Amino acid sequence: MRSSIRTYLLLLVACGVLQLAALETVLVGAEIRIVRDVAYRPDAETDYERTRCKLDLYLPAETKDAPSILWFHGGSLRFGDKGGAIEQGIGKHFAEEGIIFISANYRLHPQVSYPAYVEDAAAAFAFLHGTIETYGGSPRRIFISGHSAGGYLVAMVGLDPQFLAKSKLSPSDIAGVIPVTGQMLTHSTVRKEQEIPETRPVIDAASPCWHVRRDAPPFLNLAGSEDFGFEVIHDLKLGKKVRINNSFNFFQTRNNSSNIDDNLNVNTSGWMGKSRITWFMPKDYQLQASGRYRASMQTLQGSMRNNYTIDLVLKKNILKN
DSSP: OGGGSOSOOOOOOOOTTSOGGGSEEEEETTTEEEEEEEEOOTTOOSHHHHHHSEEEEEEETTOSSEEEEEEEOOSTTTOOOTTSHHHHHHHHHHHHTTOEEEEEOOOOTTTSOTTHHHHHHHHHHHHHHHHGGGGTEEEEEEEEEEETHHHHHHHHHHHOTHHHHTTTOOGGGOSEEEEESOOOSSOHHHHHHTTOOTTSOOOSTTSGGGGOOTTOOOEEEEEOTTSOHHHHHHHHHHHHHHGGGTOEEEEEOOSSOOOHHHHOOTTTTOTHHHHOOOSOOOTTOOOEETTEEOOOOOOOSSOTTTTOTHHHHIIIIITTO
């Protein structure tokens, strides 16, 4: 297994606004490179904003019009980092599949409050939309994804048009949205900021469910059957709403699935191995059962690439979009 989880990844990005000397570039073998700490908010006004609003890019070799995944880490909107073991592991894996992977930081509570987190996520997407061609990517093929708090952020960016409108973009510019165990009601940290009891579920303007529209981009919500119950319920609530435009897939593993929060780590026995969660249901593989999209995958005890549905997902859906 460890032999398949090789070193970490990479990529590039430079933008006319940035000085190349300020970027740390690391080569990983002959096929992947990483460029770290690319600032995506040239209008940043504070040192904290300039420090946090950066991203790392993992770039496969010889890409042209490649799809990209913009990823936001979890951490309750309070902690987390773009360079964590999870991000490095999955960044490497996607880059090996010919997919550009971008891991972004954003400002955190209590230094800022809502809507600053979502504004940062939207700014990162806008930055990539304007620069990704320089690095062999297609602006029409940028997917956004994230885990837990990151899943909440991408759902908000994908459903509430106000955040991308500031950059003269819209959710229709997003190729697809992939929240992984995200809170689809108003996030618990945002509720705390609003002095709403943490146990009270709320759907207001800070909730993805509030902004569901028929013209929403394609959605895939991922959750494990043993994940936190409230997050699975949130995903289903969003699913019932987003299904009106036939763009929503709810994917929940069954039979001894493990909590995604405990197993989203490629440096253990699996991430996708233990949780048996894949990234994107291809458009020609619609398995619907009572509004839920399910699939049962074999447990992977060894290589992440061993007969793995990631090939079906990435090559049939993302790579062909």
